[in-house]
Amino acid sequence: MPLARLDISHLRNLTAVRFDPSPHVNIIVGENGSGKTSILEAIHLLSFGRSFRSHKHKTYIQYEQPECVVFAQLEQDQQPRIPVGIKRSRDGAIEVRIQGRAAQSVVELAERLPVQLINPDAFRLLEGSPKIRRQFVDWGVFHFDDRFINAWRDWQKALKQRNSLLRRGKISANLLAAFDQELIRLGEYVNTARKAYVAALTPHFESVLQQLAAGLSVQLNFFQGWDAQKTLSEAIEHSYQRDIDVGYTNTGPQRADLRVKTPSGDALDTLSRGQQKLVVSALKIAQGQLLIERGRQLVFLVDDLPAELDANHRRRLCQLLESLNSQIFITSVGPDSMDFTWSDQTDVRHFSMNQGELSQASKGLQES
Ligand SMILES: Nc1ncnc2c1ncn2[C@@H]1O[C@H](COP(=O)(O)OP(=O)(O)OP(=O)(O)O)[C@@H](O)[C@H]1O
Numbered sequence: 001m002p003l004a005r006l007d008i009s010h011l012r013n014l015t016a017v018r019f020d021p022s023p024h025v026n027i028i029v030g031e032n033g034s035g036k037t038s039i040l041e042a043i044h045l046l047s048f049g050r051s052f053r054s055h056k057h058k059t060y061i062q063y064e065q066p067e068c069v070v071f072a073q074l075e076q077d078q079q080p081r082i083p084v085g086i087k088r089s090r091d092g093a094i095e096v097r098i099q100g101r102a103a104q105s106v107v108e109l110a111e112r113l114p115v116q117l118i119n120p121d122a123f124r125l126l127e128g129s130p131k132i133r134r135q136f137v138d139w140g141v142f143h144f145d146d147r148f149i150n151a152w153r154d155w156q157k158a159l160k161q162r163n164s165l166l167r168r169g170k171i172s173a174n175l176l177a178a179f180d181q182e183l184i185r186l187g188e189y190v191n192t193a194r195k196a197y198v199a200a201l202t203p204h205f206e207s208v209l210q211q212l213a214a215g216l217s218v219q220l221n222f223f224q225g226w227d228a229q230k231t232l233s234e235a236i237e238h239s240y241q242r243d244i245d246v247g248y249t250n251t252g253p254q255r256a257d258l259r260v261k262t263p264s265g266d267a268l269d270t271l272s273r274g275q276q277k278l279v280v281s282a283l284k285i286a287q288g289q290l291l292i293e294r295g296r297q298l299v300f301l302v303d304d305l306p307a308e309l310d311a312n313h314r315r316r317l318c319q320l321l322e323s324l325n326s327q328i329f330i331t332s333v334g335p336d337s338m339d340f341t342w343s344d345q346t347d348v349r350h351f352s353m354n355q356g357e358l359s360q361a362s363k364g365l366q367e368s
């Protein structure tokens with residue numbers, strides 16, 4: 001569902017920004033510090049209930065303001081638009097509204113508005129801890145398998161309870177065994193769903209990467225979190241004494257990782273910065289393709305497109321994004337680096353950002 005009519009108030013330097021984005025390509029150009037990333041941050045907030053720049057909500061609420069608000073209308077085929085909104089208050093309160101009613105949680109918005117972000121921090125997906133890659137996989141599974149979110153939550157709860165028992169020590173084998181049954185059942189579910197997802201993602205990733213960076217050889221290996229020759233039950237039984245000794249659960253889906261490899265080793269150690277950005281972009285676009293294939297729509301946020309990419313690779317990325325037929329928001333410091341020629345059929349809207357004010361620029365103006 002593309003976003004129509006966005007209303008942002010008191011988010012960083014965006015005091016009151018209202019605009020009608022294109023359902024397809026939106027290009028936002030402006031100087032450093034003008035507020036481009038903040039526009040993407042507002043859309044991300046609407047989908048995830050949090051920013052991608054900071055976990056501290058106080059950092060993005062405008063100085064001296066009690067709250068920031070983002071509103072939008074979600075467009076649907078032949079149906080009235082759905083108004084959605086989020087309000088974050090300085091005191092920590094979070095309010096999500098969908099069609100005039102309070103939503104149960106931010107997950108309701110995430111389901112309706114899947115958002116993919118490609119930004120200069122993207123290589124953190126390769127560089128960061130396995131947790132970041134698990135989150136990447138789980139985001140995909142969440143949109144792929146309707147039952148995943150509940151199984152995942154229950155599994156997390158069971159794992160936390162087990163760890164808290166282990167931490168306190170002196171647990172009876174019977175009590176632990178009772179916990180383990182549920183933990184294993186849920187953990188197996190989480191793992192099976194993740195494996196099915198990675199298997200579906202892999203061919204998309206390979207084909208997108210070929211389009212973005214032909215000849216680059218990169219493989220995805222999913223590590224489930226324990227010895228692949230063992231069932232989860234066997235693995236847990238095997239590490240029982242160790243778990244008691246160290247006071248937490250050593251083995252299971254909480255150790256899973258999506259390993260990204262080249263023929264000479266970890267992608268992180270062998271690929272150039274630009275190649276890393278292309279690999280991460282391919283992963284994210286592949287996730288998007290998989291959703292689109294299943295009849296869903298999503299929004300792509302591409303912050304600072306030119307960062308790390310040469311003209312040829314920028315064009316390839318734009319070409320690929322255009323072919324997805326999704327709504328895209330691209331930011332760039334200068335129009336010169338946005339030299340891609342979009343098809344005449346593509347609804348491209350150009351915006352310029354100036355000290356927190358957004359204005360739509362006519363195409364002719366951009367070209368002159
Ligand atoms: N809480 C806040 N309240 C008010 N202004 C803020 C707040 N946090 C950041 N700012 C300012 O808001 C602006 C945010 O800019 P943003 O990061 O969106 O710029 P940008 O156009 O993406 O710049 P760049 O090209 O450097 O990436 C900056 O000028 C920043 O100093």
Ligand SMILES: [Mg+2]
Nearest residue numbers: 036037038304
């Ligand atoms: Mg920025």
